[in-house]
Amino acid sequence: MAKVKIIADSTCDLSDDLVKAFDISILPLYVNIGGRDYKDRTEIDQDKLFELVSEYKVLPKTASISYLDFEEHLAPWYEEGYDVIFICISSDLSATYQNACTYVSGKGWDRAYVVDSKNLSTGVGHVVLKAAELAQAGMSGAEVVEALKAFIPRVNSSFVIDTMEYLHKGGRCSTVQAVAGSVLKLHPQIDVVNGKMTVADKIKGKRRRCLDTYYRNKVTPLLDRIDPHRIFVTHTASDGDAEYFAERLKADKRFENVHITRAGSVISSHCGPGTIGILFITND
Structure with a gap:
């Protein structure tokens, strides 16, 4: 049976309990406010965000995931023999999908897949959990990605x-x-x-x-x-x-x-x- 690793970007907004229960890895996007970049989820949450908005009197900006981030979080799993599936926020709402595709294509990997959830927040989360359930049921990475094509529109x-x-x-x-x-x-x-x-x-x-x-x-x-x-x-x-x-x-x-x-x-x-x-x- 293939080993499959599900990785999601931080916009999936899944609780820590669900992330742990389904063995999902989270790759953070960035928030910039007050001249500093913060990693979503690990360095800043919504409470801290709104505190900083009140303090600096400006609205935050957001940034996608970098090449180095992908290298740090995806490469080790692939090198250990896993089928790697990265699921991200809609390509119409962020550059994350395109950046991930560019990274995977450049690596020449044949067991790594980038999935455009066509969604945001826990809409992405639904797709991530479905992928995890299918992987736990024994599907290969390619089979999971194929099954998600019918699931995402739902x-x-x-x-x-x-x-x-x-x-x-x-x-x-x-x-x-x-x-x-x-x-x-x-x-x-x-x-x-x-x-x-x-x-x-x-x-x-x-x-x-x-x-x-x-x-x-x-x-x-x-x-x-x-x-x-x-x-x-x-x-x-x-x-x-x-x-x-x-x-x-x-x-x-x-x-x-x-x-x-x-x-x-x-x-x-x-x-x-x-x-x-x-x-x-x-x-x-």
């Missing part, structure tokens, strides 16, 4: 943003849209479609009302199609709201495992505090 990811400031300063919405959103208390619902972020709705109202509308938008119409095995509620600095949203899911007894996770510093850099996302698999 990942349904979306989130609601509390403030448009981070989207605005990150160049993802105009000044007029940001001001209007603040005045009218509009909360964009962002869906991930074919690896790209799209505005699916602009939800109006206070926080809990907004979350109730979001639930009706994303969960209610798909109740009979959602795979009950694993659902993620991923958030930034919104523990109470994440619990509220998760309890709504748990109230429907069909869902077996509802995981609350905190987004890492890279994802938090782009959506800001107060973001809530629901990420699940559909059965078709």
Whole structure:
């Protein structure tokens, strides 16, 4: 049986418990703020990130993984005879995928694979866990990658943003849209479609009302199609709201495992505090 090693970039936002349980290695992206680079997950989390934003009065920038990082984290596994699978954030949202492909191609390896998750945050996490489960079931690296081609389109990811400031300063919405959103208390619902972020709705109202509308938008119409095995509620600095949203899911007894996770510093850099996302698999 082939030895398979699953490596994910840090935007997968999986909890330490899940990473350990499935023997997944994490390769961090970078966050730059205050003139310093930090490794996502190991040197900075969302709490520290928002503290630094408050201190420096600037928004962070993010950077992809370098050649040297790939050399340090991928090469040892390959040299030990493993089939190496690296799974990363959508190629439409980061240069990580292209950088990884360039690295692997340059090495001339025939047992190393780079997988574009076409997703972000725990949407990537779903793909990573599926790959780990398939590898544990005895598939080779090539077989896992082939199986993921059918799985990736089934990942349904979306989130609601509390403030448009981070989207605005990150160049993802105009000044007029940001001001209007603040005045009218509009909360964009962002869906991930074919690896790209799209505005699916602009939800109006206070926080809990907004979350109730979001639930009706994303969960209610798909109740009979959602795979009950694993659902993620991923958030930034919104523990109470994440619990509220998760309890709504748990109230429907069909869902077996509802995981609350905190987004890492890279994802938090782009959506800001107060973001809530629901990420699940559909059965078709």
